[in-house]
Amino acid sequence: DADVTQTPRNRITKTGKRIMLECSQTKGHDRMYWYRQDPGLGLRLIYYSFDVKDINKGEISDGYSVSRQAQAKFSLSLESAIPNQTALYFCATSTSGGKGNEQFFGPGTRLTVL
Amino acid sequence: AQKVTQAQTEISVVEKEDVTLDCVYETRDTTYYLFWYKQPPSGELVFLIRRNSFDEQNEISGRYSWNFQKSTSSFNFTITASQVVDSAVYFCALSDLVRDNYGQNFVFGPGTRLSVLP
Numbered sequence A: 001d002a003d004v005t006q007t008p009r010n011r012i013t014k015t016g017k018r019i020m021l022e023c024s025q026t027k028g029h030d031r032m033y034w035y036r037q038d039p040g041l042g043l044r045l046i047y048y049s050f051d052v053k054d055i056n057k058g059e060i061s062d063g064y065s066v067s068r069q070a071q072a073k074f075s076l077s078l079e080s081a082i083p084n085q086t087a088l089y090f091c092a093t094s095t096s097g098g099k100g101n102e103q104f105f106g107p108g109t110r111l112t113v114l
Numbered sequence B: 001a002q003k004v005t006q007a008q009t010e011i012s013v014v015e016k017e018d019v020t021l022d023c024v025y026e027t028r029d030t031t032y033y034l035f036w037y038k039q040p041p042s043g044e045l046v047f048l049i050r051r052n053s054f055d056e057q058n059e060i061s062g063r064y065s066w067n068f069q070k071s072t073s074s075f076n077f078t079i080t081a082s083q084v085v086d087s088a089v090y091f092c093a094l095s096d097l098v099r100d101n102y103g104q105n106f107v108f109g110p111g112t113r114l115s116v117l118p
Helices: B097-101
Strands: A004-007 A010-013 A019-025 A031-038 A042-051 A054-057 A064-070 A073-078 A087-094 A109-113 B003-005 B010-014 B019-021 B024-026 B032-039 B046-052 B059-061 B064-069 B074-079 B088-096 B112-117
Touching: A004 A087, A010 A019, A019 A031, A019 A087, A019 A109, A031 A064, A031 A073, A042 A064, A042 A073, A073 A087, B003 B088, B010 B019, B019 B112, B024 B074, B032 B074, B046 B059, B046 B064, B074 B088
Parallel strands: A010 A109, B010 B112
Antiparallel strands: A004 A019, A019 A073, A031 A042, A031 A087, A042 A054, A064 A073, A087 A109, B003 B024, B019 B074, B032 B046, B032 B088, B059 B064, B064 B074, B088 B112
């Protein structure tokens, strides 16, 4: 089984709808992240969480919210989806910082907002 | 501010050719980490290598090699005798100690799409 899973893998929705993307991990890592990938822009950080009680905004958090329900679960919500939120979304995990540890990514969720 | 530049948007080579993917980074910190990730057509992100700023030794892993040069702020990736399975988008990423401790781990470059033709 994959260490980092994301559901759904694909989603098509309409403008104005509320959408939740879920991420679960079995790696036992403290840190979890949400990124979006757009062509030509690489990955950009939306939110990150050190632990269940620590959630922080990334560089493009507007229009998004998150919830860290448990160490293993980190969900991303689009309260009112808009077309420019169409993108590939990745969840990632890592161990605690200070050592430049690599991030482990889920398989991604392709979201289309019509 | 931290920044990663991958000037090559797309590269096409014929199988068995060698190819180098360029990565140039900017950071004010003396302690930092550089990474390469591969994103094959299936979409997942696969970790390839990590290098810290104190280790400038080149790394070789099979057909892959990495050339880290602090003097030019570059961390280039070479694939020798390329194969069709190497076709993917390759991302270079930077993490510095301050950002790492505060959790904003990575700054990604825009990626280079490599197509290896049979």
